[in-house]
Amino acid sequence: MSNAPIVISGVHIELTDAIKATVHAKVEKLLRHNPRIIRVHVELVHTHIRDHSREFGAQIRLELPGPDIIVREESDDLYKSIDLLIDKVDRQIRRRHRLDKEKRNHPQSTDLGSVGKSG
Numbered sequence: 001m002s003n004a005p006i007v008i009s010g011v012h013i014e015l016t017d018a019i020k021a022t023v024h025a026k027v028e029k030l031l032r033h034n035p036r037i038i039r040v041h042v043e044l045v046h047t048h049i050r051d052h053s054r055e056f057g058a059q060i061r062l063e064l065p066g067p068d069i070i071v072r073e074e075s076d077d078l079y080k081s082i083d084l085l086i087d088k089v090d091r092q093i094r095r096r097h098r099l100d101k102e103k104r105n106h107p108q109s110t111d112l113g114s115v116g117k118s119g
Helices: 018-034 078-105
Strands: 006-012 039-046 056-064 069-075
Touching: 006 018, 006 078, 018 039, 018 078, 056 078, 069 078
Parallel strands: 006 039
Antiparallel strands: 039 056, 056 069
16 A cells, blocks of 8 residues: 555635544545555635535645646535545546556557548
8 A cells, every 4th residue: 555645735624633534534545546646635625605516625636657636526515525526536547547558558559540541
């Protein structure tokens, strides 16, 4: 398992022990899927807006070899935002892993489409 540091910050929100424990538990799931994660930044935001359906936001930045993965989710509940965020970033990690594996297995495969003349 990766020993990547998990940095949690809050904007207009108090980071309780329960919130921190929830984020750590969810992020550990990601670290089990991809041990190459270098660092994880999670930012939790509470915005006072009229549209309460997007009142709580959660953003994650995974530092990996290659481009970082940055995902943001908003909802009416902080824990719901965290769950949606983790699900979305987990799909992106799996997708990147699958594409990297495809590249390794088929390094010369290029789709030229309709570049040449036919007939």
